[in-house]
Amino acid sequence: MENRITDIGPPHYAQFFPPVIKKNYGKWKSHEIVQPGVIKYTSETGDVVYAVRVGCARLITTDLVREVCEIADKYCDGYVRWTTRNNIEFHVTDEEKLRALLDDLKGRKFPNGSYKFPVGGTGASVTNIVHTQGWVHCHTPAIDASGVVKAVMDELFDYFGSHKLPAQVRIALACCLNMCGAVHCSDIAILGIHRKPPLVEDDRLEHVCEIPLVVAACPLGAIKPATVEIEGKKKKTVRVNVDRCMFCGNCYTMCPAMPLADGEGDGIAILVGGKISNRISPPKFSKLVIPYIPNEPPRWPTTVKWVKKILETYAQHARKYERLGEWAERIGWERFFELCEIPFTEKSIDDYRLAYDTYRTSLHFKFTSHVEPM
Amino acid sequence: MADIKKHDTPMVDELKSGPWPSFVDDIYSYAEKHQKQACFDLMGQLELSYKHKETHWKHGGIVGVFGYGGGVIGRYSDQQDKFPAIWAFHTIRVNQPASKWYHSSALRKLCDMWDHRGSGMLNTHGSTGDLVLLGTVTEQLEPIFYDLTHQMNMDLGGSGSNLRTPSCCVGKARCEWSCIDTQALTYDLTMTYQDELHRPAFPYKFKFKISGCPNDCVAAIARADLSIIGTWIDDIRIDQEAVRAYVGGELKPNAGAHSDRDWGPFDIQKEVIDLCPTQCMYWDEKEKKLYINNKECNRCMHCINVMPEALRPGTDTGATILMGAKAPILEGAQLSTVIVPFMRLEPPYDNLKELIEKTWDFWMENGKNRERLGELIQRVGLNRFIVDVLGLKPIPQHVREPRSNPYVFWKEEEVEGGWQRDVAEFRKRHPA
Ligand code: HEM
Ligand code: HEM
Ligand code: HEM
Ligand code: HEM
Ligand code: SF4
Ligand code: SF4
Ligand code: SF4
Ligand code: SF4
Numbered sequence: 001m002e003n004r005i006t007d008i009g010p011p012h013y014a015q016f017f018p019p020v021i022k023k024n025y026g027k028w029k030s031h032e033i034v035q036p037g038v039i040k041y042t043s044e045t046g047d048v049v050y051a052v053r054v055g056c057a058r059l060i061t062t063d064l065v066r067e068v069c070e071i072a073d074k075y076c077d078g079y080v081r082w083t084t085r086n087n088i089e090f091h092v093t094d095e096e097k098l099r100a101l102l103d104d105l106k107g108r109k110f111p112n113g114s115y116k117f118p119v120g121g122t123g124a125s126v127t128n129i130v131h132t133q134g135w136v137h138c139h140t141p142a143i144d145a146s147g148v149v150k151a152v153m154d155e156l157f158d159y160f161g162s163h164k165l166p167a168q169v170r171i172a173l174a175c176c177l178n179m180c181g182a183v184h185c186s187d188i189a190i191l192g193i194h195r196k197p198p199l200v201e202d203d204r205l206e207h208v209c210e211i212p213l214v215v216a217a218c219p220l221g222a223i224k225p226a227t228v229e230i231e232g233k234k235k236k237t238v239r240v241n242v243d244r245c246m247f248c249g250n251c252y253t254m255c256p257a258m259p260l261a262d263g264e265g266d267g268i269a270i271l272v273g274g275k276i277s278n279r280i281s282p283p284k285f286s287k288l289v290i291p292y293i294p295n296e297p298p299r300w301p302t303t304v305k306w307v308k309k310i311l312e313t314y315a316q317h318a319r320k321y322e323r324l325g326e327w328a329e330r331i332g333w334e335r336f337f338e339l340c341e342i343p344f345t346e347k348s349i350d351d352y353r354l355a356y357d358t359y360r361t362s363l364h365f366k367f368t369s370h371v372e373p374m
Numbered sequence: 375m376a377d378i379k380k381h382d383t384p385m386v387d388e389l390k391s392g393p394w395p396s397f398v399d400d401i402y403s404y405a406e407k408h409q410k411q412a413c414f415d416l417m418g419q420l421e422l423s424y425k426h427k428e429t430h431w432k433h434g435g436i437v438g439v440f441g442y443g444g445g446v447i448g449r450y451s452d453q454q455d456k457f458p459a460i461w462a463f464h465t466i467r468v469n470q471p472a473s474k475w476y477h478s479s480a481l482r483k484l485c486d487m488w489d490h491r492g493s494g495m496l497n498t499h500g501s502t503g504d505l506v507l508l509g510t511v512t513e514q515l516e517p518i519f520y521d522l523t524h525q526m527n528m529d530l531g532g533s534g535s536n537l538r539t540p541s542c543c544v545g546k547a548r549c550e551w552s553c554i555d556t557q558a559l560t561y562d563l564t565m566t567y568q569d570e571l572h573r574p575a576f577p578y579k580f581k582f583k584i585s586g587c588p589n590d591c592v593a594a595i596a597r598a599d600l601s602i603i604g605t606w607i608d609d610i611r612i613d614q615e616a617v618r619a620y621v622g623g624e625l626k627p628n629a630g631a632h633s634d635r636d637w638g639p640f641d642i643q644k645e646v647i648d649l650c651p652t653q654c655m656y657w658d659e660k661e662k663k664l665y666i667n668n669k670e671c672n673r674c675m676h677c678i679n680v681m682p683e684a685l686r687p688g689t690d691t692g693a694t695i696l697m698g699a700k701a702p703i704l705e706g707a708q709l710s711t712v713i714v715p716f717m718r719l720e721p722p723y724d725n726l727k728e729l730i731e732k733t734w735d736f737w738m739e740n741g742k743n744r745e746r747l748g749e750l751i752q753r754v755g756l757n758r759f760i761v762d763v764l765g766l767k768p769i770p771q772h773v774r775e776p777r778s779n780p781y782v783f784w785k786e787e788e789v790e791g792g793w794q795r796d797v798a799e800f801r802k803r804h805p806a
Contacts (some may be wrong), residue, residue: 009469009565010469010472013473016475025662028549030683032682033629057396059495062404062489062496064404064480066482081544114390124634135424136416137463139434150389177701219704248704263427276596295424298388298424320637320645321645360565
């Protein structure tokens with residue numbers, strides 16, 4: 001404890017700025033994406049910088065970071081940055097270095113052939129999937145994260161390194177309803193869900209949980225205190241009204257004696273049409289279109305298939321600049337289901353709070369294959 | 375070094391193939407090179423999860439460094455006999471430099487430390503923004519903290535019921551649209567609120583996220599209890615020469631974002647004027663001139679995104695302050711709500727800090743255990759929060775539309791004569 005120092009905060013950002021960034025801070029005038037993954041910025045001073053964006057798994061090793069350092073040393077005087085979507089960006093100031101860097105990146109592969117540093121993620125592309133911890137590191141997930149992302153990105157790889165879509169498509173994954181990965185406003189969201197109510201470990205609960213907190217944790221009021229007798233001893237515990245439970249896992253968060261993970265029951269829901277940016281239309285929430293897909297490690301083929309199907313249907317039908325959710329709203333969600341060939345089920349009709357906001361209260365709908373005259 | 379026990383991981387191994395960077399190949403290469411049992415065991419446990427389709431991490435485990443309430447998340451395997459090297463596998467959140475720039479000299483030191491004291495695996499970065507070191511044991515926490523602060527000038531980020539590590543977009547460092555200095559503000563708030571970051575005193579987590587313009591590249595509006603989004607209050611700057619260059623096809627629309635598909639020649643009427651959500655733009659084909667009725671513009675950024683060489687945000691800049699975003703649990707997902715439509719943000723940011731501290735005071739006093747700010751605002755009502763708590767004037771910018779129900783809570787002092795009435799007097803006028 002001697003000489004301990006605390007609360008020094010993060011390193012000051014400016015010490016990690018490349019000289020060209022420091023010099024032109026606040027003076028940038030314009031930019032151009034010269035090829036997918038390469039953005040050229042021009043300053044009022046006339047200076048130019050090329051940012052080369054490369055994909056990266058979020059879960060990496062120090063050896064990979066060292067390789068990033070080696071590249072940064074060789075071409076960028078040691079400077080490098082990460083983006084909010086876990087991409088890596090290298091910055092160079094002249095075209096010759098840019099070509100050399102791009103060549104170099106192309107040649108770097110992992111032993112089994114995957115690219116270490118694929119270039120892309122700009123413009124009308126699918127950029128890196130933001131995701132959470134999954135089975136690699138969290139205690140509440142219904143699904144894995146890194147594995148699902150790898151499987152989906154392998155299939156969509158071509159859309160990462162090209163500008164073929166009507167607008168950018170942001171994909172996000174969260175492995176449980178806590179949504180650490182922030183999927184509620186993504187164009188396509190992959191969300192891990194539980195489908196069985198929590199187990200209650202009567203013999204352990206009172207020792208590891210605070211019952212009033214557990215009761216209060218349930219957003220549906222489904223949990224009540226109870227007392228049971230085990231081997232002649234009275235034990236304080238809880239009971240779950242399973243008809244009211246919507247499997248959010250919040251009780252487990254408060255109480256380790258109420259696990260709900262289940263290999264057979266858990267799986268994936270797909271939500272679509274969310275966005276963050278204010279561009280043209282306001283930020284929107286993603287909407288649930290596929291309530292459940294089974295968990296299929298190691299490559300989650302059904303999830304991959306649906307993500308690709310939605311993406312490509314959108315790419316085929318949407319107008320230039322139109323985000324996925326804007327497209328779905330323009331054509332109507334009933335048409336969205338028809339075009340994407342997604343079965344519409346009762347589960348897509350909201351029955352949680354404020355559900356009324358989503359009911360149709362006008363005659364402004366389209367006749368699609370769903371309508372059978374009565 | 376203990377002997378290396380390898381587990382067969384046929385399912386996990388399937389993720390070595392395919393073009394996207396393989397975390398499995400990365401981890402196995404590292405494990406073999408450094409003889410790192412923790413990596414082998416992590417992949418072994420992941421294989422077991424692939425088989426059972428269930429996580430094998432135990433719930434909880436409170437650990438930390440002395441004097442800090444956040445920054446370390448305890449983690450224990452529920453298969454400790456099979457995977458002893460990851461029986462404890464705690465996460466360390468390291469406060470990232472604003473907008474995540476690094477120099478290799480700093481990263482190398484961090485790597486050396488982490489090879490030595492941890493698993494060698496990390497997340498770049500966690501969703502909150504921190505650089506996340508993934509997997510170490512309790513005895514290493516203090517030495518890691520010592521090395522971080524003494525060797526690397528780095529500190530822990532936040533976890534638990536405290537301020538989470540503030541994060542921001544790349545801002546003025548590289549983006550021509552940034553209306554505020556996102557890094558300077560992030561750094562200032564992070565330093566000012568070290569205590570709130572490290573010593574939980576809140577009902578639940580609290581996040582700041584800062585984007586330089588309405589494109590909101592860090593998703594502040596969806597992810598932060600307090601979202602700060604740069605904007606401007608004057609007119610969009612126009613370079614008519616450059617507008618003509620877009621119309622003439624010399625410049626690529628949207629900076630070249632659509633280069634791999636033939637969308638036909640650029641059509642300013644169709645792609646800009648008609649898509650402007652407020653219909654406040656006009657292209658005079660004869661004059662070859664673009665007009666913007668800036669008073670009607672709602673600053674959506676579309677036209678600027680399409681013609682970055684020609685259009686730029688104005689020069690009288692500041693930020694919109696919004697509050698209350700959260701993920702679905704418990705009360706459903708919320709986006710942040712506009713609280714202050716325009717605030718000028720210059721150091722030392724006293725106006726912003728006053729607002730933050732007023733908000734915290736109220737939340738700390740009135741928030742229930744694990745109630746996010748957005749939920750509290752819902753509970754007390756946005757009007758009460760704006761007027762009574764923050765002392766601000768209610769204005770139409772606070773709502774998308776006025777209420778459609780007439781169930782207004784009038785206060786007694788607002789009604790002429792008050793609420794105390796005499797029923798006998800009433801009955802004199804209205805015999806029963
Ligand atoms: C178009 C949709 C979305 C986009 C483009 C988007 C973008 C992002 C980005 C760029 C991140 C960055 C993560 C990071 O900083 O590492 C992120 C994470 C996050 N997003 Fe989203 N996101 C979207 C939807 C959502 C939704 C729907 C939620 C709802 C919860 C959400 C909340 C979060 C959260 C909570 C994180 C990490 C959490 C945090 O740091 O607070 N985002 N998202
Ligand atoms: C019921 C409540 C929640 C619990 C128990 C919970 C639990 C956790 C845990 C245990 C972690 C650490 C995972 C790890 O590093 O191994 C974590 C990370 C995180 N949580 Fe939550 N969480 C909850 C709700 C939320 C919500 C509502 C959000 C967002 C709005 C959120 C955002 C995050 C973020 C951004 C991280 C960092 C994730 C990452 O690095 O990938 N959490 N959470
Ligand atoms: C042509 C216009 C745009 C430019 C030049 C631009 C620039 C940037 C830059 C420099 C970044 C990296 C920021 C960081 O990591 O902190 C970024 C990331 C991001 N931007 Fe934009 N942005 C543009 C338009 C948009 C729009 C319209 C949206 C949303 C609709 C958007 C959403 C995002 C998101 C979600 C990220 C995180 C992406 C990543 O890290 O890969 N951007 N953008
Ligand atoms: C400023 C407040 C309101 C005024 C002045 C008002 C006035 C009226 C009037 C005059 C009618 C008569 C219609 C007729 O005879 O044809 C009516 C009908 C109706 N109002 Fe309102 N109203 C108000 C608010 C509301 C609200 C808040 C609701 C529901 C939340 C509501 C629900 C209805 C319904 C359902 C009818 C139709 C009743 C029927 O045709 O059976 N009104 N309203
Ligand atoms: S989303 Fe859920 S399972 Fe995934 S990291 Fe967050 S709390 Fe854990
Ligand atoms: S899982 Fe959620 S809804 Fe079900 S009992 Fe637990 S807290 Fe309540
Ligand atoms: S939010 Fe705006 S200022 Fe910040 S990086 Fe994105 S486009 Fe640039
Ligand atoms: S920023 Fe948006 S609202 Fe304003 S003029 Fe441009 S397109 Fe129209």
